[in-house]
Amino acid sequence: MSDSGSTFTAPSTRVATEVGNGHDGERAPVPIPTVRIDDPHMQDAARYPRRAEAIIALFFLVGIAGVAAFGGAYVQAAPSWILALTLGIGLFALGIGTTAWGKYLMPQGPFVEERHSLAGSRREQETMAAALVERTGVVVKRRKLLGGMLATGFGIFGVVILFPLLRSLGPLPGSMLFTTDWRRGTHLVDSTGRRIMKDELTVGGILTVYPEGLQNTDRGQAVDQVVLIRAQLTDLVTMQSRADWAPTGYVAYSKVCTHLGCPVGLYERLLELLVCPCHQSMFNIRTGATPVFGPAPRPLPQLPIYIDGKGYIRAQKGFNQPIGPGFWERTTEGNGTA
Numbered sequence: 001m002s003d004s005g006s007t008f009t010a011p012s013t014r015v016a017t018e019v020g021n022g023h024d025g026e027r028a029p030v031p032i033p034t035v036r037i038d039d040p041h042m043q044d045a046a047r048y049p050r051r052a053e054a055i056i057a058l059f060f061l062v063g064i065a066g067v068a069a070f071g072g073a074y075v076q077a078a079p080s081w082i083l084a085l086t087l088g089i090g091l092f093a094l095g096i097g098t099t100a101w102g103k104y105l106m107p108q109g110p111f112v113e114e115r116h117s118l119a120g121s122r123r124e125q126e127t128m129a130a131a132l133v134e135r136t137g138v139v140v141k142r143r144k145l146l147g148g149m150l151a152t153g154f155g156i157f158g159v160v161i162l163f164p165l166l167r168s169l170g171p172l173p174g175s176m177l178f179t180t181d182w183r184r185g186t187h188l189v190d191s192t193g194r195r196i197m198k199d200e201l202t203v204g205g206i207l208t209v210y211p212e213g214l215q216n217t218d219r220g221q222a223v224d225q226v227v228l229i230r231a232q233l234t235d236l237v238t239m240q241s242r243a244d245w246a247p248t249g250y251v252a253y254s255k256v257c258t259h260l261g262c263p264v265g266l267y268e269r270l271l272e273l274l275v276c277p278c279h280q281s282m283f284n285i286r287t288g289a290t291p292v293f294g295p296a297p298r299p300l301p302q303l304p305i306y307i308d309g310k311g312y313i314r315a316q317k318g319f320n321q322p323i324g325p326g327f328w329e330r331t332t333e334g335n336g337t338a
Helices: 049-075 080-104 122-142 144-160 162-168 218-222
Strands: 012-019 028-033 206-211 226-230 250-254 266-268 273-275 282-284 290-293 305-307 313-315
Touching: 049 080, 049 144, 049 162, 080 144, 144 162, 206 218, 250 305
Parallel strands: none
Antiparallel strands: 012 028, 206 226, 226 250, 266 273, 273 282, 282 290, 305 313
């Protein structure tokens, strides 16, 4: 090996492999040059290596703190500018430290191996490869502190980067695909929390109602919303098995469309059809909200209601089947408590 015309010969004290055949048919040992710390080819590029190492360590420390702060900020749902600032500082500092390490604390070539032939022998190739591997190990091992700090910084970043991935999956659905918050005796209330009474609507009237206490919650607005319609003044029977579900003409259906979950918020009074404004599915309120037009595959689940002694409209129980789009085949009569 030579640097700027000078030639350096490292002592051969180790055996890496054996190639070729000796005169007696045995494989001849190949010596590997051992690298010393004081090897002139392995000297740092920086004039003051200790000072450079301290500065790089400081950058790594800032990078570790920035990445860790990003993880903490993400868990705490901090504002976007804090997430951007902490992640930017962390990655910037780790990048500067890594670049400076390579520029100032690594041997600076070029190193030239003088050869009489461009095509080296198998023995020469293996010897050179082993020497390069060993020299690289010596350079890295010399800076154990920086190596450990760099590994710590990127290790913490690797763990922290999993937070957005796992959080983006959302909470486990649990039983929310099967159940709502309607229970026996639950009062029907409007968006202000006011309880609905039997004289609330006239014939043809429509109102969106919620379980009492959940009218202003995300789940109440998304899962529990029900459209209440008064079709007539006398009891209404939408199906034979639902003789007492619609007292004094009040009928209640889930407002979540069975096609793609849009809110079924329109009512065609003359035709007595609930209409989904998204894809124009139409449901007949007198026949259990069966779909008569559009892509909806099944009826809107009906909420059984009753009127208590004080005149308040309340739920008899929950829906008789899961609401919203079907995630597997279901009958129109229901297949479980909802």
